[in-house]
Amino acid sequence: MEIPYTVSTRPDTGLWNAKIGIWLFLASEVMLFGGLFSAYIFLRIDAAPGMWPHGVLNVPVGTFNTCILIMSSVTVVLAWAALKMRRYRAYWWYMLATISCGIIFLVVKLAYEWPQKYDHFGIYIKSEALGKYEQYLGNAYAAEKELPPRLEITGHLHNPAALTDPNIKEYEVALDPLNADPTNPSMDRPHFLPLTVTHKIATIEKADVERATMFLPTHNAYFASYFTITGLHGLHVLAGVIVFIYMWLPVSKKVYQRNPEHLANRVEVSGLFWHFVDLIWIFVFPLFYLL
């Protein structure tokens, strides 16, 4: 049985069917991401002072990935235009560029950005012990400058055995620049450029620790929403790449030879999905990386 209205328009809607289908699907996607974004807003406005971290992501890498995604949106629309102009070879190359961009995005995310987080350690200090670590936190200085209180010491864990061994009574942490030099005015606003961990090592007694984990979703509400939203977004990128690979393979050339408009419409519909994924990232990038 042939599926109707894949190329010709349906008289009552004025559209071919897949186009309505994808827009209804995107409407449901808006609700899905809308729910997550409103959770983000709620968690953020509800975070106690000092509990929402700033400047912990790598901005140059995030900017690079944003540009990659924007360029892939351009190439997919060019691929579609090439099909409309019946230039299959150009289409093939644009599609290859789109697929490559999608894969680069995922590789940067999964092989670089996320693992960098698993490797970073954060310690929330018990409120009664904050004074003891004043040299790393600089709360007197922060209060004077009306900055939010600093409750966390971050950096690289020097003795990972401390995580599992109850006989080790303290964590040894190679400090992040903020904790190494907390009263330096250049640390007043969170830093966006990736700052390397310093050589200054702090010893923090486990008895003074409220909780301490790597930068995982369990670490705080910020990382919980970061991993959830970027993870779901990454799954969308993956889905788009799979669909594009199918349309790029020789199987789809047969569709083109039968009716080029049919393939053009398929590319348009999957392109609409891809632009939507790009659009979500346009909001994710400033919300998590910059603000």
Add this chain to the structure above:
Amino acid sequence: MNNPPDVTQDSKEYEEYAHGVQKHVRGYLIVGATLLAFTMITVALSYVDFGAILSSLFHTNLTSTQGRKANIAVAILVATFKAGLVGAIFMHLAAEKRLIYRILIFTGFFVLGLFWLTLLAWYDFPIFR
């Protein structure tokens, strides 16, 4: 830069049509370049302390938390502009059939409702504030 018209089978008309698509391509490239430029702009703006600028403009003293709100507003404005470009040009929403606009009006209504619920939750536990 609207959605090109449906393709025609007549070869002479098709040539004209292909020429029309070619014109769209230039538009797509311009929009792509604009989006890249605004990505750089939004990164650059995030390094600007709008709170300090507002404080000196209006002779007030905003705290860093208050000042950050100005940065949030600016970044969201830029992101909305970029998203609008993607929607209008890449997704052809600048000229689409009425049915799709209807679907989107419903979507907008419900997603705003969703955000409104979040706002309501803000008033749920006055004991904490």
